[in-house]
Amino acid sequence: xxxxxxxxxxxxxxxxxxxxxxxxxxxxxxxxxxxxxxxxxxxxxxxxxxxxxxxxxxxxxxxxxxxxxxxxxxxxxxxxxxxxxxxxxxxxxxxxxxxxxxxxxxxxxxxxxxxxxxxxxxxxxxxxxxxxxxxxxxxxxxxxxxxxxxxxxxxxxxxxxxxxxxxxxxxxxxxxxxxxxxxxxxxxxxxxxxxxxxxxxxxxxxxxxxxxxxxxxxxxxxxxxxxxxxxxxxxxxxxxxxxxxxxxxxxxxxxxxxxxxxxxxxxxxxxxxxxxxxxxxxxxxxxxxxxxxxxxxxxxxxxxxxxxxxxxxxx
Amino acid sequence: xxxxxxxxxxxxxxxxxxxxxxxxxxxxxxxxxxxxxxxxxxxxxxxxxxxxxxxxxxxxxxxxxxxxxxxxxxxxxxxxxxxxxxxxxxxxxxxxxxxxxxxxxxxxxxxxxxxxxxxxxxxxxxxxxxxxxxxxxxxxxxxxxxxxxxxxxxxxxxxxxxxxxxxxxxxxxxxxxxxxxxxxxxxxxxxxxxxxxxxxxxxxxxxxxxxxxxxxxxxxxxxxxxxxxxxxxxxxxxxxxxxxxxxxxxxxxxxxxxxxxxxxxxxxxxxxxxxxxxxxxxxxxxxxxxxxxxxxxxxxxxxxx
Numbered sequence: 346x347x348x349x350x351x352x353x354x355x356x357x358x359x360x361x362x363x364x365x366x367x368x369x370x371x372x373x374x375x376x377x378x379x380x381x382x383x384x385x386x387x388x389x390x391x392x393x394x395x396x397x398x399x400x401x402x403x404x405x406x407x408x409x410x411x412x413x414x415x416x417x418x419x420x421x422x423x424x425x426x427x428x429x430x431x432x433x434x435x436x437x438x439x440x441x442x443x444x445x446x447x448x449x450x451x452x453x454x455x456x457x458x459x460x461x462x463x464x465x466x467x468x469x470x471x472x473x474x475x476x477x478x479x480x481x482x483x484x485x486x487x488x489x490x491x492x493x494x495x496x497x498x499x500x501x502x503x504x505x506x507x508x509x510x511x512x513x514x515x516x517x518x519x520x521x522x523x524x525x526x527x528x529x530x531x532x533x534x535x536x537x538x539x540x541x542x543x544x545x546x547x548x549x550x551x552x553x554x555x556x557x558x559x560x561x562x563x564x565x566x567x568x569x570x571x572x573x574x575x576x577x578x579x580x581x582x583x584x585x586x587x588x589x590x591x592x593x594x595x596x597x598x599x600x601x602x603x604x605x606x607x608x609x610x611x612x613x614x615x616x617x618x619x620x621x622x623x624x625x626x627x628x629x630x631x632x633x634x635x636x637x638x639x640x641x642x643x644x645x646x647x648x649x650x651x652x653x654x655x656x657x658x659x660x
Numbered sequence: 661x662x663x664x665x666x667x668x669x670x671x672x673x674x675x676x677x678x679x680x681x682x683x684x685x686x687x688x689x690x691x692x693x694x695x696x697x698x699x700x701x702x703x704x705x706x707x708x709x710x711x712x713x714x715x716x717x718x719x720x721x722x723x724x725x726x727x728x729x730x731x732x733x734x735x736x737x738x739x740x741x742x743x744x745x746x747x748x749x750x751x752x753x754x755x756x757x758x759x760x761x762x763x764x765x766x767x768x769x770x771x772x773x774x775x776x777x778x779x780x781x782x783x784x785x786x787x788x789x790x791x792x793x794x795x796x797x798x799x800x801x802x803x804x805x806x807x808x809x810x811x812x813x814x815x816x817x818x819x820x821x822x823x824x825x826x827x828x829x830x831x832x833x834x835x836x837x838x839x840x841x842x843x844x845x846x847x848x849x850x851x852x853x854x855x856x857x858x859x860x861x862x863x864x865x866x867x868x869x870x871x872x873x874x875x876x877x878x879x880x881x882x883x884x885x886x887x888x889x890x891x892x893x894x895x896x897x898x899x900x901x902x903x904x905x906x907x908x909x910x911x912x913x914x915x916x917x918x919x920x921x922x923x924x925x926x927x928x929x930x931x932x933x934x935x936x937x938x939x940x941x942x943x944x945x946x947x948x949x950x951x952x953x954x955x956x957x958x959x960x961x962x963x964x965x
Contacts, residue, residue, distance in 0.1 A: 464742050471877075473876065475875075477742070478738075479946055
């Protein structure tokens with residue numbers, strides 16, 4: 346019964362991710378961004394195309410490097426006027442924004458998660474520093490971008506490991522070791538930015554950002570459980586999520602103020618929490634079976650009593 | 661209503677004006693609620709600002725009850741410039757935006773300096789002194805603002821103000837037409853036009869010029885009176901505009917007609933969505949607007965990507 350439920354869950358998971366891919370491929374054709382395209386074709390002596398009126402659209406082939414997204418990301422911020430109309434260049438503007446944010450990450454250790462880091466990132470791409478005005482001045486988009494990039498990297502990592510196991514080149518890890526390694530790998534991605542990470546955490550807790558950050562967190566946790574496979578724990582789906590989210594968040598906080606070499610205190614803490622979770626599941630199943638036994642005992646007692654009554658009545 | 665109060669023509673020496681419609685040459689345009697040709701419109705507007713230049717700031721304060729300062733502050737906050745930004749302020753006449761820009765950059769620079777010093781906790785006093793000296797000469801961090809205006813009188817007033825308030829470095833004053841800017845391509849980080857685009861005769865040309873002189877990634881920002889959609893507020897606003905403002909103009913600046921032109925030109929200016937479409941037509945991306953005070957004023961923003 347548990348195996349079938351697990352199988353259904355996995356199938357549902359694949360369907361969800363498949364839909365995310367299909368959604369991206371149905372985006373309308375794009376009006377190419379002229380200035381950034383010119384920058385990218387640095388060697389090309391192409392003259393700038395005449396400005397297109399809004400009624401005509403260039404139906405260019407999708408710009409090189411456009412890939413359907415593998416990981417469902419948090420809800421995209423919408424850049425619309427108060428009239429509520431979305432511009433057709435949504436996808437290629439977003440690509441440019443992604444590039445700027447990725448370039449900005451290298452300036453975060455120095456400037457923090459701020460508009461200044463984004464401005465420096467834009468400069469390295471050859472754009473004006475004013476391009477940082479496209480984003481919020483508190484750096485929310487930069488942080489959310491970083492988190493979703495990390496989650497994507499984690500998925501790739503887990504996917505590769507799973508392939509190795511399927512090809513028989515590696516042993517399937519026991520559940521507690523798997524969880525421990527996955528959370529450790531994900532937290533290690535924070536190490537280059539660890540000094541400014543508390544600032545990022547507080548920004549992620551702003552009411553404006555909570556839907557997106559929560560979404561990213563839960564999808565990462567679901568990802569880890571998905572690759573952990575359906576192993577013998579008696580947790581149901583919600584409990585699993587809650588348990589692992591708890592482990593992840595508390596370990597992250599411990600990491601913030603860990604000054605031990607190589608963060609060994611953090612990893613030890615992580616190991617302990619995972620072990621606790623495993624014990625808890627055993628206890629829970631013990632409690633459950635004891636409970637069942639008690640109930641059965643009571644039922645049996647009730648049957649016995651009623652039988653005794655009837656037999657006495659008969660006699 | 662306003663039409664009967666609006667006098668026919670500004671009195672001018674020969675060669676300039678013709679009466680409204682029949683004898684006009686060239687495409688018909690609006691000058692307030694009158695219909696004039698393109699050239700006439702340019703001339704008339706030049707004259708309007710020539711005559712109000714000296715009292716421009718005083719009139720702004722009295723008409724908007726000082727709120728225009730708040731609007732311009734919000735505008736600057738939206739721009740959020742960082743040191744090293746090159747700003748072109750078009751129709752910037754008396755320099756309000758330019759001075760705010762310089763103040764903003766200075767305060768950011770100070771904060772940067774403080775942060776740097778915090779990191780250098782174990783420097784000797786000598787080294788700290790030297791770093792202060794070095795950065796003092798660079799209090800603007802290479803930021804610069806170019807104020808461009810078509811009207812010589814407005815520029816004169818602006819220069820005087822700058823001298824009076826003590827702004828010297830990072831500021832330049834250029835005489836130029838927004839429809840045909842005297843600058844090279846891809847030069848500026850930010851292009852602003854505050855309460856000026858309404859007076860430009862060919863807005864599409866001005867937008868194209870803005871697109872031309874901005875660097876890739878550069879930002880276009882426009883602060884302008886716009887359309888109030890709330891009906892009750894709209895009526896109060898109309899009442900105030902047509903009954904109070906021209907009177908103030910006469911009393912304070914001795915110039916009823918110019919302020920009559922002002923309120924009429926606000927009514928003739930395209931509303932938010934239309935201006936947004938025009939900006940997009942000029943080739944800007946991520947065009948967006950923000951209403952201030954329910955639409956009395958709107959800030960439009962676009963990027964050259």
